[in-house]
Amino acid sequence: MSVLLDTMGMFSRKSKAADDKPAEATLALKDSSRGAEESNVERLRNPHFNKGTSFTQKERAQYGVLGLVPSVEETMELQTKRELQHLRRKTSDIEKYEFLMGLLDRNVQLFYKLVTENISECMPLVYTPTVGQACQEFHLIYTQPRGLYVSLNDLGNVQALVDNWPEDNVTTIVMTDGGRILGLGDLGANGLGIPQGKLQLYSACAGIPHHQCLPVILDVGTNNESLLEDELYMGLRQKRERGETYDHLVKEFMQAAQKRWGRSLLIQFEDFDNTNAFRLLEETRHSYTTFNDDIQGTAAVSLAGVLASLRVTSKVDGGKKKLRDHTFVFLGAGEAGTGIANLIAHAIQEEAVDDGEEPISEAEARRKIWLVDSKGLVTKTRKDNGELQHHKIDFAHEITDDLIDAVKGTEFEVKDGRVTSLEQTVHMLKPSALIGVSAIPRTFTQSIVEYMAEINEVPLIFALSNPTSQAECTAEQAYNWSSGRAIFVSGSPFDPVDVELESGEVVTKYPGQGNNAYIFPGLGLGVLAAKATTIPNELLYVSAQALAEQVVDEDLDGGRMYPHLSHIREVSAKIGVRVADRAFKLAIASAKRPEDLDAYVRSCMAQPIYPQTRL
Numbered sequence: 001m002s003v004l005l006d007t008m009g010m011f012s013r014k015s016k017a018a019d020d021k022p023a024e025a026t027l028a029l030k031d032s033s034r035g036a037e038e039s040n041v042e043r044l045r046n047p048h049f050n051k052g053t054s055f056t057q058k059e060r061a062q063y064g065v066l067g068l069v070p071s072v073e074e075t076m077e078l079q080t081k082r083e084l085q086h087l088r089r090k091t092s093d094i095e096k097y098e099f100l101m102g103l104l105d106r107n108v109q110l111f112y113k114l115v116t117e118n119i120s121e122c123m124p125l126v127y128t129p130t131v132g133q134a135c136q137e138f139h140l141i142y143t144q145p146r147g148l149y150v151s152l153n154d155l156g157n158v159q160a161l162v163d164n165w166p167e168d169n170v171t172t173i174v175m176t177d178g179g180r181i182l183g184l185g186d187l188g189a190n191g192l193g194i195p196q197g198k199l200q201l202y203s204a205c206a207g208i209p210h211h212q213c214l215p216v217i218l219d220v221g222t223n224n225e226s227l228l229e230d231e232l233y234m235g236l237r238q239k240r241e242r243g244e245t246y247d248h249l250v251k252e253f254m255q256a257a258q259k260r261w262g263r264s265l266l267i268q269f270e271d272f273d274n275t276n277a278f279r280l281l282e283e284t285r286h287s288y289t290t291f292n293d294d295i296q297g298t299a300a301v302s303l304a305g306v307l308a309s310l311r312v313t314s315k316v317d318g319g320k321k322k323l324r325d326h327t328f329v330f331l332g333a334g335e336a337g338t339g340i341a342n343l344i345a346h347a348i349q350e351e352a353v354d355d356g357e358e359p360i361s362e363a364e365a366r367r368k369i370w371l372v373d374s375k376g377l378v379t380k381t382r383k384d385n386g387e388l389q390h391h392k393i394d395f396a397h398e399i400t401d402d403l404i405d406a407v408k409g410t411e412f413e414v415k416d417g418r419v420t421s422l423e424q425t426v427h428m429l430k431p432s433a434l435i436g437v438s439a440i441p442r443t444f445t446q447s448i449v450e451y452m453a454e455i456n457e458v459p460l461i462f463a464l465s466n467p468t469s470q471a472e473c474t475a476e477q478a479y480n481w482s483s484g485r486a487i488f489v490s491g492s493p494f495d496p497v498d499v500e501l502e503s504g505e506v507v508t509k510y511p512g513q514g515n516n517a518y519i520f521p522g523l524g525l526g527v528l529a530a531k532a533t534t535i536p537n538e539l540l541y542v543s544a545q546a547l548a549e550q551v552v553d554e555d556l557d558g559g560r561m562y563p564h565l566s567h568i569r570e571v572s573a574k575i576g577v578r579v580a581d582r583a584f585k586l587a588i589a590s591a592k593r594p595e596d597l598d599a600y601v602r603s604c605m606a607q608p609i610y611p612q613t614r615l
């Protein structure tokens with residue numbers, strides 16, 4: 001194996017070893033699969049092989065590395081302690097990110113042990129918010145490829161690139177075209193940091209073996225002028241391609257990947273802009289095991305947060321016990337906004353059926369949900385004028401006379417049948433939940449949040465835009481402006497906040513992180529365990545239910561609508577079991593159903609430990 005391939009974080013194509021025996025899997029390769037042709041130094045530099053000071057004396061003798069590592073023999077625990085201490089010596093988050101990527105390049109198992117055991121500390125580094133900065137500066141901090149680069153120049157030749165990837169057992173791909181990276185816009189080829197971060201979470205949070213994961217950047221140019229002008233930028237120097245040629249590249253890649261790695265290869269669309277995301281999902285979802293994380297994963301995590309919130313809102317006077325008792329207003333009507341809206345509408349219908357109530361039609365369920373985009377409230381008038389993109393149309397409701405009357409004579413009066421601002425919308429509709437997915441920071445203003453707290457005993461304020469800089473409001477603002485009554489959920493993590501209640505008592509609130517990272521690792525685990533051939537919305541719906549069920553009263557009491565991140569592997573396991581079970585029931589699984597599904601799914605989760613050496 002060449003040193004180049006070693007440093008890409010993968011291993012020899014001969015290494016089929018870990019393939020179908022998940023119970024024994026580690027996050028990297030098995031010892032028996034290592035390239036016999038490597039020199040002793042190459043072995044030490046192979047991040048899958050390297051144990052550093054954990055090599056036993058016997059191993060050192062066998063591999064010819066005696067004297068090439070410090071003579072002490074250390075446990076992995078002690079090594080992890082050192083790495084953690086080293087990490088904490090770094091003074092900025094981007095340095096910490098670079099340190100962690102360096103560790104991944106040095107020692108895969110140690111990286112995953114560190115990240116898995118310190119997930120609350122490390123997730124904000126390998127993922128949002130720091131990964132956002134890493135993507136903005138990707139061309140400046142680049143050291144190793146760590147993924148597959150497919151560009152427009154490769155059209156017609158993509159299979160050859162895919163075949164170059166030196167791993168035969170890829171199960172999970174996250175791909176982006178860099179079109180809409182978090183809420184930071186078009187970052188072109190710099191967007192690769194996102195698939196890398198997502199896949200690191202697949203491994204850390206759900207035990208998907210690292211070597212089975214492939215981050216992919218589809219380089220179709222960028223409209224980001226400052227990147228195009230930067231001599232260090234490593235993407236194509238052209239404006240972003242659209243239309244047929246673009247579609248052709250995406251599909252050529254997907255076909256090539258599926259041809260090589262099989263029908264149940266999981267392919268996740270990530271951070272495509274919405275001019276492509278909806279179309280590509282519809283065009284590929286029946287012939288690939290694929291989903292769009294921004295549309296569907298976000299929907300599931302948000303629904304879970306809303307379901308958990310019901311346990312709080314149902315307790316207050318005149319409480320809103322059911323989803324259908326709530327009115328939702330979204331700021332943002334794109335991938336995340338309409339994805340969440342559709343899943344909540346579906347859940348409202350399911351809820352009525354479960355409660356033995358009269359069935360609620362899809363249209364009726366959707367009327368509980370209103371969307372605001374960059375031009376104002378999405379309405380039937382705008383639809384009739386042909387002003388709305390397809391994905392918004394189902395939520396284009398009529399502004400009825402009673403709504404117009406609700407704000408008549410006030411500063412929020414409806415003029416010319418249009419509602420142009422979020423504040424006007426909130427005064428007219430009097431929602432109980434405000435969900436921010438606009439990528440526009442500080443749009444949940446003091447007056448809006450105060451009004452939400454005036455009309456609701458427990459308003460739901462979900463500021464889901466990433467990274468932290470783009471959040472619609474901060475945790476501190478949401479709590480302080482509502483005297484601590486709001487349920488606050490954010491896409492990127494916020495620290496706990498001490499807030500003074502109306503009674504004068506000061507309490508600490510722990511904001512929950514409503515991020516699709518709670519969903520995709522477990523969803524992927526279940527899909528892979530069942531070898532599902534498609535990912536219908538039903539699998540997202542059961543993921544949301546499984547996540548919400550794991551929120552305990554202690555979480556709710558502290559203000560957190562999600563389980564503590566430190567439980568994420570258990571959370572992912574339970575989501576995985578539920579997803580696999582549903583895949584078998586829907587007859588979309590190509591694996592044989594194991595007798596003990598729970599045990600089987602858990603056995604698919606690799607542990608971050610060094611593989612045993614057979615000497």
Ligand SMILES: NC(=O)C1=CN([C@@H]2O[C@H](COP(=O)(O)OP(=O)(O)OC[C@H]3O[C@@H](n4cnc5c(N)ncnc54)[C@H](OP(=O)(O)O)[C@@H]3O)[C@@H](O)[C@H]2O)C=CC1
Nearest residue numbers: 182183332333334335336373374438439465466491515516
């Ligand atoms: N927490 C999580 O897990 C996730 C969070 N997100 C975050 O959500 C945000 C949006 O992502 P996504 O939906 O994919 O992006 P899209 O580009 O698809 O949608 C953005 C939406 O925001 C609207 N918008 C833009 N400016 C304004 C404004 N000034 N006032 C009101 N609405 C505005 C746009 O309006 P128009 O349609 O008129 O252009 C559009 O509807 C990002 O920050 C992303 O990081 C996304 C996925 C997961």
Ligand SMILES: CC(=O)C(=O)O
Nearest residue numbers: 182271294466515516
């Ligand atoms: C979390 C995520 O997927 C996003 O912000 O795009």
Ligand SMILES: [Mg+2]
Nearest residue numbers: 182270271294
């Ligand atoms: Mg995303």
